[in-house]
Amino acid sequence: MIYYSTNGKAPLATLQKAVVKGLAEDKGLYMPQSINPLPQSFFGSIQDLSFQEIAYQVADCFFGEDVEAEALRKIVYDTLSFDVPAVRVTDNIFSLELFHGPTLAFKDVGARFMARLLQYFIRDLKDSKDLKEVNVLVATSGDTGSAVANGFLGVEGIHVYVLYPKGKVSPIQECQFTTLGQNVTAVEVDGVFDDCQALVKSAFMDRELNERMQLTSANSINVARFLPQSFYYFYAYAQLKKLGLADNVVACVPSGNFGNICSALFGKRMGLPIKRFIAANNANDVFFHYLLTGIYTPRASVQTIANAMDVGDPSNFARIYDLYNSSHEAICADISGASYTDDQISGTMRECLKQTGYLLDPHGACGYRALQEGLREGEVGFFLETAHPAKFKQVVDDICGTDIEIPARLQAFMKGKKKSVPMGKDFGEFKSYLMSR
Numbered sequence: 001m002i003y004y005s006t007n008g009k010a011p012l013a014t015l016q017k018a019v020v021k022g023l024a025e026d027k028g029l030y031m032p033q034s035i036n037p038l039p040q041s042f043f044g045s046i047q048d049l050s051f052q053e054i055a056y057q058v059a060d061c062f063f064g065e066d067v068e069a070e071a072l073r074k075i076v077y078d079t080l081s082f083d084v085p086a087v088r089v090t091d092n093i094f095s096l097e098l099f100h101g102p103t104l105a106f107k108d109v110g111a112r113f114m115a116r117l118l119q120y121f122i123r124d125l126k127d128s129k130d131l132k133e134v135n136v137l138v139a140t141s142g143d144t145g146s147a148v149a150n151g152f153l154g155v156e157g158i159h160v161y162v163l164y165p166k167g168k169v170s171p172i173q174e175c176q177f178t179t180l181g182q183n184v185t186a187v188e189v190d191g192v193f194d195d196c197q198a199l200v201k202s203a204f205m206d207r208e209l210n211e212r213m214q215l216t217s218a219n220s221i222n223v224a225r226f227l228p229q230s231f232y233y234f235y236a237y238a239q240l241k242k243l244g245l246a247d248n249v250v251a252c253v254p255s256g257n258f259g260n261i262c263s264a265l266f267g268k269r270m271g272l273p274i275k276r277f278i279a280a281n282n283a284n285d286v287f288f289h290y291l292l293t294g295i296y297t298p299r300a301s302v303q304t305i306a307n308a309m310d311v312g313d314p315s316n317f318a319r320i321y322d323l324y325n326s327s328h329e330a331i332c333a334d335i336s337g338a339s340y341t342d343d344q345i346s347g348t349m350r351e352c353l354k355q356t357g358y359l360l361d362p363h364g365a366c367g368y369r370a371l372q373e374g375l376r377e378g379e380v381g382f383f384l385e386t387a388h389p390a391k392f393k394q395v396v397d398d399i400c401g402t403d404i405e406i407p408a409r410l411q412a413f414m415k416g417k418k419k420s421v422p423m424g425k426d427f428g429e430f431k432s433y434l435m436s437r
């Protein structure tokens with residue numbers, strides 16, 4: 001498969017280059033030149049296939065030309081070592097629980113896949129004696145850092161730098177990437193998430209730094225992270241089909257950087273029969289305003305209780321815009337939006353628990369509410385429950401009056417000792433730090 005840049009000014013790239021580089025030379029995002037549809041027969045019997053088998057078939061469409069079949073199958077099967085059940089919350093609303101992986105959030109899927117694919121390609125480079133250590137830079141508002149750090153932990157030939165905004169991620173999130181050690185370094189930036197993202201982007205653009213070290217990104221801009229996220233939309237559809245509820249399916253995605261919903265839109269291009277999509281935002285609702293006005297105006301992010309969605313300039317907007325040939329009308333035909341204040345989010349969490357017994361995390365709550373308000377007659381919706389409520393224990397307990405038990409795999413992180421490198425938001429300081437490594 002050939003990949004082009006959304007900015008159209010960078011050379012075309014192979015999958016290997018797109019994965020290793022992350023961002024194209026012109027700061028654009030890589031897009032596959034074609035999206036292969038899956039055969040009708042696949043959808044005819046999808047309800048009888050396992051998650052791993054479904055995912056392999058989808059992965060084969062994207063990566064089959066570039067990765068040997070057996071290796072790809074192993075990457076997919078190893079990545080998806082946990083289930084993603086669609087749990088019924090009301091008559092017509094399902095929660096697609098993406099939090100059964102090692103760090104209890106959906107980003108485990110993309111991060112684990114990317115770590116394995118990158119390792120596959122590095123092994124290739126090693127054979128050609130062309131190997132430099134690969135340095136993965138990742139900016140995080142919380143969950144990306146933990147998923148990427150854990151996905152790559154101990155992988156030979158790769159060092160991970162996790163940049164996170166000081167004081168703006170929950171203590172439970174923080175310990176998932178600051179206590180690991182080994183090939184993972186946590187960089188604590190005195191700023192907000194957008195500052196972390198800006199540092200990462202500047203690093204990729206800096207010629208001197210790139211001559212010195214091999215840098216790659218594990219943010220959702222990387223094709224190896226965002227494309228695998230399409231797997232679970234197919235699996236959600238399969239589970240609804242098994243229940244005879246797959247005729248008018250609406251997928252609702254709590255969105256921040258828009259990688260997750262973007263992968264759903266790729267799924268649709270591959271033939272996945274999802275009728276329409278809802279992007280649910282917190283107060284950081286730049287995309288919602290774009291839908292309403294046709295004008296995209298990035299702005300500084302504000303802090304909310306759904307902090308993994310606190311993004312003021314979502315990277316993957318460029319991909320959605322490209323996928324729909326810059327047509328506002330075409331985008332609006334497939335996607336609608338919603339935006340909720342912290343009060344609305346917490347109100348929804350309390351109400352859902354009271355009425356259904358289902359405990360939402362603040363991100364999933366945006367998705368649940370958008371379906372509650374937006375589902376039409378005859379439609380069945382699923383929202384992505386993007387993280388386990390225990391990841392936001394303090395917030396959730398305060399709002400819902402619960403005392404959530406922290407799952408054992410989360411508790412294990414909390415025993416470690418925090419180690420981080422303090423950093424200003426000025427690129428010069430970050431660059432000299434990397435140059436001195």
Ligand SMILES: *Cc1c(COP(=O)(O)O)cnc(C)c1O
Binds near residue numbers: 105106144259386387
């Ligand atoms: C990352 C994240 C989101 C937002 O996903 P995007 O792909 O950035 O839109 C939502 N919820 C949680 C819990 C997350 O970690």
